[in-house]
Amino acid sequence: MGKKEARFNEIVRRVRQQYFGKGPEKIKTYFVENIAISIIEGNLTPTERFIAQTPEGEEMVHRARTKMIQQIYAQKVPEGMEETVGARFLYLFSDIKVKEDIAVSVFVFDRKIDDSEDEYPEEEGM
Template identity: 30%
Template structure:
């Protein structure tokens, strides 16, 4: 039986939540994954720790939080890509990340070697 797009999106979200709990000690308040053509987009809401929320009140603090999160992302980018590859059975060609310190949200975008959305529609 072929997996549905909705189920795959939910499974990827759950795996990212588990990984973040292991790495940071807490997960995001909400995680949603979207499969769109040859991309997997993961949106994390409520990602800032209590300490980071205090830091982002100043310009210097926002820069510090953003820089620290970028360094962590670089350290763990292979793990993130492995999750996407394991669940999608596609190769990740590139991945991109950004965090909004204004609203405490992070976005991960993974570009795949195949049109995963079309494959799921065709039941592959």
């Protein structure tokens, strides 16, 4: 995992921890052009898992999770996110499969994500 991906994942984890009381167990992010796609596993709290045992409860958890995370990002861009990718945040598209406890978030930025960061920089003078 590159440094940029690790920093981005930590920002996503921090936001979810702050607002939902539990951070995800696993995050994998892919940068493509001007988007970041994060696959997020292990999202639900024990209370959400309990509520989701019925179809009505599952729908309620789904709605709450997707609407709330979109509102959070619409109100305020998380600290360090734009600096990490070198672009301005525009939109978030998000969904969750409650039974599988896996979410996908697609972050859209105003330009191609800065890929100039080298994971293994060359030594000076080479």
